[in-house]
Amino acid sequence: MATVTNPSTVSAGSLTAKALREATFTAVMTFFMFVLFIGLKTDQNMRNELILVPRWGLLATFVAIAFFGRFAMVAWLQPWRAASKAAKDAAPADTSDAGFVKRNFSKLAILALVLYPPIILWLFGAQGSLKYIDNFGIQILIYVMLAWGLNIVVGLAGLLDLGYVAFYAVGAYSYALLSINFGFSFWILLPLAGILSAFWGIILGFPVLRLKGDYLAIVTLAFGEIIRLVLINWQDVTQGTFGISGIPKITLFGIPFDASPHGFAKIFHLPMSSAYYKVFLFYLILLLCLLTAFVTIRLRRLPIGRAWEALREDEIACRSLGINTVTTKLTAFAIGAMFGGFAGSFFAARQGFVSPESFVFLESAVILSIVVLGGMGSLTGIAIAAIAMVGGTELLREMDFLKAVFGPDFTPELYRMLIFGLAMIIMMLVRPRGFVGSREPTAFLFERKSVSGSFTKEGHG
Amino acid sequence: MSAVANTMTNDAILKVEHLSMRFGGLMAINDLSFEVRRGEITALIGPNGAGKTTVFNCITGFYKPTMGMISMQQKSGKSYYLERMADFEVTRDAKVARTFQNIRLFSGLTLLENLLVAQHNALMKASGYTVLGLLGFKSYKDASKEAVEKARYWLEKASLIDRADDPAGDLPYGAQRRLEIARAMCTGPELLCLDEPAAGLNPRESQELNKLLRSIRADNGTSLLLIEHDMSVVMEISDHVVVLEYGQKISDGDPAHVKNDPRVIAAYLGVDDDEVETVRHEVEEGAH
Numbered sequence: 123m124a125t126v127t128n129p130s131t132v133s134a135g136s137l138t139a140k141a142l143r144e145a146t147f148t149a150v151m152t153f154f155m156f157v158l159f160i161g162l163k164t165d166q167n168m169r170n171e172l173i174l175v176p177r178w179g180l181l182a183t184f185v186a187i188a189f190f191g192r193f194a195m196v197a198w199l200q201p202w203r204a205a206s207k208a209a210k211d212a213a214p215a216d217t218s219d220a221g222f223v224k225r226n227f228s229k230l231a232i233l234a235l236v237l238y239p240p241i242i243l244w245l246f247g248a249q250g251s252l253k254y255i256d257n258f259g260i261q262i263l264i265y266v267m268l269a270w271g272l273n274i275v276v277g278l279a280g281l282l283d284l285g286y287v288a289f290y291a292v293g294a295y296s297y298a299l300l301s302i303n304f305g306f307s308f309w310i311l312l313p314l315a316g317i318l319s320a321f322w323g324i325i326l327g328f329p330v331l332r333l334k335g336d337y338l339a340i341v342t343l344a345f346g347e348i349i350r351l352v353l354i355n356w357q358d359v360t361q362g363t364f365g366i367s368g369i370p371k372i373t374l375f376g377i378p379f380d381a382s383p384h385g386f387a388k389i390f391h392l393p394m395s396s397a398y399y400k401v402f403l404f405y406l407i408l409l410l411c412l413l414t415a416f417v418t419i420r421l422r423r424l425p426i427g428r429a430w431e432a433l434r435e436d437e438i439a440c441r442s443l444g445i446n447t448v449t450t451k452l453t454a455f456a457i458g459a460m461f462g463g464f465a466g467s468f469f470a471a472r473q474g475f476v477s478p479e480s481f482v483f484l485e486s487a488v489i490l491s492i493v494v495l496g497g498m499g500s501l502t503g504i505a506i507a508a509i510a511m512v513g514g515t516e517l518l519r520e521m522d523f524l525k526a527v528f529g530p531d532f533t534p535e536l537y538r539m540l541i542f543g544l545a546m547i548i549m550m551l552v553r554p555r556g557f558v559g560s561r562e563p564t565a566f567l568f569e570r571k572s573v574s575g576s577f578t579k580e581g582h583g
Numbered sequence: 584m585s586a587v588a589n590t591m592t593n594d595a596i597l598k599v600e601h602l603s604m605r606f607g608g609l610m611a612i613n614d615l616s617f618e619v620r621r622g623e624i625t626a627l628i629g630p631n632g633a634g635k636t637t638v639f640n641c642i643t644g645f646y647k648p649t650m651g652m653i654s655m656q657q658k659s660g661k662s663y664y665l666e667r668m669a670d671f672e673v674t675r676d677a678k679v680a681r682t683f684q685n686i687r688l689f690s691g692l693t694l695l696e697n698l699l700v701a702q703h704n705a706l707m708k709a710s711g712y713t714v715l716g717l718l719g720f721k722s723y724k725d726a727s728k729e730a731v732e733k734a735r736y737w738l739e740k741a742s743l744i745d746r747a748d749d750p751a752g753d754l755p756y757g758a759q760r761r762l763e764i765a766r767a768m769c770t771g772p773e774l775l776c777l778d779e780p781a782a783g784l785n786p787r788e789s790q791e792l793n794k795l796l797r798s799i800r801a802d803n804g805t806s807l808l809l810i811e812h813d814m815s816v817v818m819e820i821s822d823h824v825v826v827l828e829y830g831q832k833i834s835d836g837d838p839a840h841v842k843n844d845p846r847v848i849a850a851y852l853g854v855d856d857d858e859v860e861t862v863r864h865e866v867e868e869g870a871h
């Protein structure tokens with residue numbers, strides 16, 4: 123891309139030639155990169171012998187995509203971007219107040235989320251709505267909550283935590299074990315799971331406080347794995363890899379969602395349907411998300427939140443101002459972990475089943491990617507990233523037409539991580555600071571101006 | 584050394600006694616004693632690598648000295664041994680604030696936010712260690728307003744009020760220096776330690792800085808200890824100068840005295856020790 127000269131100075135003809143040239147080059151590169159990787163597949167035949175299965179069609183598809191992708195990029199996308207950038211530079215900065223939607227974005231978003239279940243129910247009926255409310259709605263909101271929780275540690279305090287899923291696991295198992303063994307209700311166990319996770323956050327925080335950057339990341343990663351291995355191996359309590367099933371459902375202040383005479387449907391004289399429980403869960407996780415957002419926004423305006431951001435910017439300066447960085451980091455770990463614990467107990471209640479499978483490193487990586495993609499520190503950006511990432515992977519399951527393109531063996535979900543990675547790379551190239559790269563100041567004297575991402579730091583530990 | 588004993592008066596705010604700091608085989612500071620008097624501007628000068636920043640780091644708790652004592656005497660009569668305290672306690676409890684030779688601002692925070700972070704401990708208490716603040720108690724709102732007013736006062740004083748809502752990283756160099764000083768002052772220190780505040784400033788910025796430093800002493804009753812390279816700045820604003828070379832004190836007194844001290848001249852001209860006598864001779868002859 124660096125070799126491309128300013129496209130406006132290049133005539134249309136030579137642009138096409140140039141695009142063709144680059145596209146051919148890219149196609150050749152793609153061919154060599156993928157010829158062994160995609161073009162040939164190892165398989166076993168009837169006699170258990172290893173054989174090579176050629177997949178020239180699929181390889182051709184890849185090469186064609188690379189060719190046309192590069193061609194479109196050079197011939198159309200780059201001139202268009204250059205032109206729009208020039209137009210933007212030429213036009214005087216639009217300082218007039220932003221549109222109604224932009225100003226009230228969060229209010230509108232909350233309104234849309236509140237109206238989402240009834241609209242879906244109305245559109246698709248009780249049975250058809252399950253997919254949209256559960257797979258898209260609840261699933262995405264769980265990740266929004268997790269990412270907002272991790273945002274406190276990574277986005278605000280600048281402490282790179284690769285083991286966040288451990289706190290999610292602590293929350294989930296706390297609810298699972300305590301509700302099954304002691305029969306406590308969700309409403310008691312939700313705060314308790316949060317407190318237990320926060321406690322583990324502090325336990326993790328203590329030894330890693332002195333570590334920075336890479337070292338911190340590795341130790342938190344190890345911590346996440348330790349928790350998972352304990353869950354696998356402490357079989358008397360956690361039943362190991364079998365997981366714990368039959369976790370009680372959440373009740374609406376004592377009203378269960380079942381077919382019993384005291385069930386929700388009977389009491390309100392509604393036809394039996396599992397959709398009510400899903401809608402209830404949707405609103406519950408929405409409330410939990412809003413709680414997370416509310417607390418985060420409040421905390422940012424409190425001295426502790428400012429100290430977190432200051433810590434991200436410069437730890438030594440913090441200490442020179444009399445800030446106890448040890449307790450400041452510990453509170454960041456604890457509060458971030460607490461929200462992970464809330465989300466975990468909700469997850470356990472929603473699934474009715476937990477196993478160590480759900481708390482692998484990949485989950486931590488996904489949550490962290492959402493925080494980074496969204497723009498570290500920005501709640502709106504993170505929510506958008508969660509919708510794009512989690513919603514996108516859910517959408518992949520729906521994309522049966524891809525089978526027509528890539529052949530009948532193609533299972534789009536399996537390419538989830540590939541697409542995830544591609545999306546990350548593209549995002550980081552186009553918007554290195556994430557969807558929302560700017561930072562909203564927590565206080566202002568004369569006017570609220572957002573701080574450009576080029577001034578904020580990511581933190582060193 | 585006898586001269587040092589004579590100047591050890593009771594109104595010393597900071598006493599450094601027999602301070603030594605060793606890094607491996609290097610004695611960065613060797614048996615250094617001096618004092619900073621209340622309400623004065625004391626300058627610590629010396630050639631590059633003399634150990635000035637190391638002295639600061641020892642005073643402010645960033646380094647643990649190998650030997651020696653550093654005592655801070657507050658107005659209230661309370662005294663603290665700084666070498667025994669953690670860095671953040673030195674600022675929080677002993678009320679000694681500092682700036683850094685390479686400016687350390689929170690560049691992604693606005694000027695106002697930088698100054699609010701500096702008031703962390705006061706605000707933390709007012710917010711009931713976050714609990715009351717989270718619940719939206721009025722006591723925190725009031726304290727927060729007061730903190731903003733204090734920040735406004737310092738922004739005005741440092742002539743930075745116009746940029747209050749801009750990110751600190753966006754300021755020109757001289758303004759960043761002033762902001763770092765204003766931020767240190769927001770911690771409410773009795774002693775302010777500045778590490779080369781005039782380094783890299785143009786003459787106009789340098790004048791603004793001098794004005795700010797004088798007014799800090801006059802209006803706020805804060806004593807200052809500053810490291811400086813530029814002799815003209817030192818001579819203009821300081822009441823008392825301590826000269827360091829290779830971690831040892833080579834001169835101590837008022838600016839006029841230090842300026843004419845042949846050892847200081849030798850150190851600054853880079854003369855070998857055995858030539859000091861010759862230099863002293865020349866200086867004395869020049870004075871006659």
Ligand SMILES: Nc1ncnc2c1ncn2[C@@H]1O[C@H](COP(=O)(O)OP(=O)(O)O)[C@@H](O)[C@H]1O
Pocket residue numbers: 606609611629630631632633634635636637638
């Ligand atoms: N953390 C450290 N580790 C090892 N040597 C150090 C350290 N800090 C300072 N020094 C050494 O101590 C000497 C004095 O440095 P410094 O106090 O920065 O000098 P100045 O501020 O007077 O220019 C130098 O030789 C420097 O290399």
Ligand SMILES: [Mg+2]
Pocket residue numbers: 635636637684
């Ligand atoms: Mg120095």
